[in-house]
Amino acid sequence: MDPALAAQISEAVAEKMLQYRRDKSGWKICREGNGVSVSWRPSVEFPGNLYRGEGIVNGTPEQVWDCVKPLAGTLRDKWDENVAGFEIIESITDTLCICRTTTPSAAMKLISPRDFVDLALAKKYEDGTISSNATHVEYPSCPPRPGYVRGFNHPCGCFCEPLPGEPHKTSVVAFFQTDLSGYLPQGVVDSFFPRSMAGFYANLQKAVKKFYG
Numbered sequence: 732m733d734p735a736l737a738a739q740i741s742e743a744v745a746e747k748m749l750q751y752r753r754d755k756s757g758w759k760i761c762r763e764g765n766g767v768s769v770s771w772r773p774s775v776e777f778p779g780n781l782y783r784g785e786g787i788v789n790g791t792p793e794q795v796w797d798c799v800k801p802l803a804g805t806l807r808d809k810w811d812e813n814v815a816g817f818e819i820i821e822s823i824t825d826t827l828c829i830c831r832t833t834t835p836s837a838a839m840k841l842i843s844p845r846d847f848v849d850l851a852l853a854k855k856y857e858d859g860t861i862s863s864n865a866t867h868v869e870y871p872s873c874p875p876r877p878g879y880v881r882g883f884n885h886p887c888g889c890f891c892e893p894l895p896g897e898p899h900k901t902s903v904v905a906f907f908q909t910d911l912s913g914y915l916p917q918g919v920v921d922s923f924f925p926r927s928m929a930g931f932y933a934n935l936q937k938a939v940k941k942f943y944g
Contacts, residue, residue, distance in 0.1 A: 732850070732868070737823050741852035745864040748888045751783070751906050758783060762925040767932040769925045774908045776885035779920070784905040784928040790939035792891040795901040796861045798938045799889050801830055801851035810938035813837070813927050815844065820873050826853040831873055834882075838923050845911060846879040859893040883910040903935065 758770040767786035774781040788795050798806045801817075802825075808817040816833040823829070827850070834845045851865040867883040875881035885908040892902040907928065911920060 732821060732823065732829060732870070734823050734827075737827060737829075737850055740866065740868070741827055741850055741864060744850075744866045744886045744888070745852055745854055745862065747886045748862060748864050748890070748906060751781070752890060752904060762929055764929065765933065767929055769928045771925070774885060776908055777883075777910050779908060779910060780924070781906065781908040782924050782928060784903070784907075784932060786903055786932040787894070788901045788903050788932070788936050788939060789899065790901055790936075790943060791899055792859060792861055792893050792901045794939050794943045795891045795903060795935070798935055798942065799863065799891070799903075800853060800861075801832075801849070801863050801865055802826070802828060802853055806938060806942060810934055810941070812930065812934060820848070820870060827851070829868060829870055833879060837927070838919055841919050842911060842915060842923060843913065844879050845882040846875060847882050847884050847909075848873050849884050861891045862888055864888040880911070880913045882912050884908070885910065903932065905931065 757772040760768060760770045762769040769782060769784050771780045771782045803819055808814045813834050814832060815835045818831050819828050820831055821829040829850055832847045836843050848868060848870045849865040850868045851863060854862045865884055865888055866886045887907050889905040894900045894902055
């Protein structure tokens with residue numbers, strides 16, 4: 732992919748992530764428990780919902796980042812039950828790549844395995860926050876594979892934010908707006924995402940403890 736175009740697209744996604752992070756309006760809580768809150772509002776990117784997850788994870792921002800980053804060396808596919816495989820298709824810079832993620836069947840097999848091809852950017856901010864910023868891209872050399880339905884991630888990402896005075900804790904704020912494609916009842920989709928996001932936080936905490944003690 733043209734590096735200049737990739738940089739332009741990914742920086743626009745990063746700007747959207749910051750807007751989502753700052754904008755407190757219109758969110759409706761759909762799941763709360765174990766210190767994790769999941770809320771949603773209608774997406775402006777596609778006819779579905781934008782979901783926001785918020786929770787505190789025991790671990791430094793760098794440790795948490797190693798578990799969630801969409802870059803080489805990530806631990807994501809080793810702990811996230813919603814990620815069956817992760818591969819980098821094209822490395823554009825150290826912080827920008829095109830990746831393919833596969834997901835297993837879910838919701839008692841009502842949702843069949845999916846694959847996603849995304850342009851992903853890592854950013855670090857002055858306050859120590861590290862973020863992932865991703866969106867789907869067309870990549871002709873990586874068509875959908877047999878046995879998978881191609882899904883589409885609209886601008887999504889995750890902020891690993893330091894907590895003042897708490898160097899070994901990280902605030903994790905995640906945004907998802909995913910078009911799973913296929914012929915899925917809306918009720919299945921609407922119940923799957925809040926549940927899977929709550930699971931994401933629980934499994935992330937276990938992963939940080941496992942890999943970093």
